[in-house]
Amino acid sequence: MSIRYLTARLAQQIDEELMSASGAFSIDQLMELAGLACAQTIATVYPLHGDQQASNSRVLVCCGPGNQGGDGLVAARHLSMFGYKPTVFLPKPGSKDIYKRLQRQTENLAIPTLSSIADLKDSLKETDVILDAIFGFSFSGPVRPPFNEVLPLISKSKLPIVSVDIPSGWDVEKGPVQREVDQSGEKIEEVLMPDVLISLTAPKEGVRTFKGRHFLGGRFVPWGLQEKFALNLPAYPGFEQIVELPSGEGQQRL
């Protein structure tokens, strides 16, 4: 039995069930575990210590205005606790209460927050790894300012990119697509191509062709929901919060 890749509709439905009576999770709980899984993925692939040690410490956490941005803020906090030097890029802060609390938590750790394109450009010169937590599975184009500028800047930086759930700008079902900018008809030339992907709960249809290192996080889906949606999730090792999926896992099933 192979792992199930989710359509946008299914991903939305599972998210809703996790927060309804069949999951009973609060958004605080889900974001905490999702963000922790993102931070642990970075610490696994770009460790501060050990054989693969490099100057991996400066992580630029790029956050969108939705729930995935919240995952990014949680990840930034845990990365700081792990000894990394995260910086948050947050051009459009979300308005929900949880978002403000998570921002406050990064401020309490003295994690710098940037918001302008000029600051982003400067910061990219002093970054080792990018965490892309801009758009999640509920995003549908076009890409509105300032993100029409942000996505190409991140791509062109040639820095290692770890994307959360679905690489920003990709279609959740069709994968890499050239998005339009606003309603102008102009297209974003660069399509974001991350090195690493951390799928949350279950991978989405659009990442079947992804060829980099692919992790799964969100070890909290109740058995009943796993069965109901025939997720066929892989076994997580020990008490870990992430599991690496075999390379090319998705392609074999196309």
Add this chain to the structure above:
Amino acid sequence: MSIRYLTARLAQQIDEELMSASGAFSIDQLMELAGLACAQTIATVYPLHGDQQASNSRVLVCCGPGNQGGDGLVAARHLSMFGYKPTVFLPKPGSKDIYKRLQRQTENLAIPTLSSIADLKDSLKETDVILDAIFGFSFSGPVRPPFNEVLPLISKSKLPIVSVDIPSGWDVEKGPVQREVDQSGEKIEEVLMPDVLISLTAPKEGVRTFKGRHFLGGRFVPWGLQEKFALNLPAYPGFEQIVELPSGEGQQRL
């Protein structure tokens, strides 16, 4: 610099600061990370797989009516995700909303919940490890029913016990004490002596004499609070949520 052992007053103050502006944490976040640390401690000391493998899977999670009971419910959920077969013993469910949601989450995982002393007695015959999440650092005696019966039953079971933060019945500053039952003057003969302790945030004064394996969890205390209270927390390894303290760590400083 050695790790700081907290008085009851300090522990309370740090807890409040974590949830005030200087921490900005929600109770959901703190319990999630605390409960995860408890589950990981059990999985470390009593693993399901590996050299030390034994029949460790049946964990009886004993929960009190306060926040520590909530940590226990979260731990039970994570233990289930790790492949353990937890059972929750919850004779006096807490009334807070979060407590009800956490209970619902264990129900969603089909984790059995027991509430009577008779059920506890039966369950102890089919338990490999006990997680003691009954009383936390804010408890002060006497021990009211049904816990005056629960504590000796757990002690006399001779099963391995993992206590959360402060072994239930111990004085948060004085350590092991013979508690009175209610206002009767009668004393509880058995003092709970756990094999393993998982201190949360920072160890409490009362556990200085503890001689078993001692872990620390709660890798979320902002740097500013760590400094303000001179906690001198040890370095956690890698991206782990728990760290083992050297044996006899507390005694050296008495």
